[in-house]
Amino acid sequence: MSKQLTKTSIRKVLISAVMLVTALCLSLSISISTYLDVKEQKQLIINKIEMIADIVAFNSQITILFDDRKTEDARLKSFQNVDIIKNIHIYAMDDVTNSPVFFTSYNASRTPPVPLKVNQIEELKTPKVSEDYIELIKPVVYEGNIEGYVYIRGGLERLSNYINKKILVDIALTLFVLVLVLLVSRGIQKRIATPIEELSSLLQDVSKNHNYSARAPGSNISELNVLANNLNIMLARTENQLERHKADKQEIKQLNQSLEEKVNQRTIALREANQELLNALERMHQYQNQIIENEKMASLGQMVAGVAHEVNTPIGLGITGSTLLRDKLSDIREAFQNKSLTSKQLERFVSDGIENLDLIYRNLNRAAELVSSFKRLAVSQDLEVNSKIDLSNLITEVVASMRADLAAKNPEVTIDCDTELAINSKAGPLQQVLEQLITNSLLHAFKDQINNTIFIAVRQSLDQLVIEYTDNGMGVPKAIKKRIFDPFVTTRRGEGGSGLGMHLVYNLVTQALGGSITLDEEFSQGAKFIITLPLSGSL
Secondary structure, eight states: OOOOOOOOOHHHHHHHHHHHHHHHHHHHHHHHHHHHHHHHHHHHHHHHHHHHHHHHHHHHHHHHHTTOHHHHHHHHGGGGGOTTEEEEEEEEEOTTTOSEEEEEEEEOTTOOOOOOOGGGHHHHTSOEEOSSEEEEEEEEEETTEEEEEEEEEEEOHHHHHHHHHHHHHHHHHHHHHHHHHHHHHHHHHHHHHHHHHHHHHHHHHHHHHOOTTOOOOOOSSHHHHHHHHHHHHHHHHHHHHHHHHHHHHHHHHHHHHHHHHHHHHHHHHHHHHHHHHHHHHHHHHHHHHHHHHHHHHHHHHHHHHHHHHHHHHHHHHHHHHHHHHHHHHHHHHHHHHTTOOOHHHHHHHHHHHHHHHHHHHHHHHHHHHHHHHHHHHHOOOTTSOOEEEEHHHHHHHHHHHTHHHHTTTOOEEEEEOOTTOEEEEOHHHHHHHHHHHHHHIIIIIOSSSSSOEEEEEEEEETTEEEEEEEEOSSOOOGGGSTTTTSTTOOSOTTTTOOSOHHHHHHHIIIIISOOEEEEOTTOOSSEEEEEEEEOTTOO
16 A cells, blocks of 8 residues: 655745744854854953953062062952952962962952862963853963962853843844744745645646636746646647547548448458458468567577676686685685694785685676676667767767777778768767777787778768778678677677677667668678668758
8 A cells, every 4th residue: 555645735835944944044143143252252251361360460479579468468359349250369489399389369259269279270371161160370470480370260150141141132033033034934925825726726627627718817926827828728729629629520420431331342342352361461470470489589599698608707717716715715714723824825825815806806897897788788879869970070089089999900090081071960879889890890800910901981872871881801700790780699709709799889870870780791801881870960
């Protein structure tokens, strides 16, 4: 049983989408703004505390040197009006131990004292920020010598109050914007959904009552107006088609009535002749079906044999390599368990293992390439669109792109094509055909690098384009001339040839390019292929 889809409406989707996007954008914007603002406020507080610490350290130089605690206590009481300062400690350097000792302190109203921080001087030289407080220690330096330290502990109540107020303001602003967006989106969805509902009601009426004379009203939204116009055109054409169908049906009925009499008169005279023809046709169909089945079985057997041979060979070699590697691995494991494994034995295993893995890789890669070639035979080229093709440039570019491959047999390539000849066709399949024909000549036609030639001639004949490809190689063996375009037909079975190249050429020419290709069996000075393409779209 198929799963039932959840239904919704444009109204809900539009409002939900607008509200969701607005809420996300507002949340992201407010979150980033709040984070940066709080970070800046916290830094300002730290800077202020550092500045106060510098002032206290500067003022306490003389009082520490002269051990004047009363003056310093009176000075520290002035911080009662600075609500951010909670605790201040001043430490002096002991003359005997040269370590900081308590000198004097200040505690804000309703703030308990804090333990001495003489053991945390190095740690608190960098401001330490906790959840509620900021702690900082500054050295008291006089004429280049450290005479003591100032510890300040500041509160973050002001920052907390600021954050709370900002959150309340942001929440109020968010609610206001969401309500405003809701009102605007409801207005927009009403403007869009109402014409759509009218079109839906019209289509339901047409579907239920076959009222093809109905027409959709116009809309102030351009897209919906275009939809309504197209719907009206469709309804008008459907109405006209039904009327023509009704008239044709009546005419056919009259013709049938007049033809019935003629058919009855001739039926008796033709019955006997038809019976004889049916008997002969049945016998011919039997012979034809038998011939087709024989050809199909022969072609299928050849294809299965080709697939089996081409795929089983690399797979078999891969299995052999993996089996050999497994046996050697078992020997290594046995030697390792018996503690008789030598470095030379391990080195030989690694060397043999690399060779076996290379063998497995090459053969599996060969099998993958064969499978890829089989798949290419079924790939349709219809997706490529026709374009203007300069044939002379196309052939020249194909030859130039295969310069490295041509160097192996060094053939002389001659192109006879009008430089102004252009057709409207598919460049990709045509380029693959030329490349495959040249590759076929290099693999099968030429033995060495002496006196090898390839001749490509292009001419226009009436409404057709004829491409003649000729090489002066060994030619096509007589045994496979009739089957040159069948799959898995090759003269290099077991030497890397898959027998799919000319079959691919045939598929490209006949299916992708809509033409035909033949082998000139009378040509005796090599191989000659004649490709005929339609010129109905020539330029």
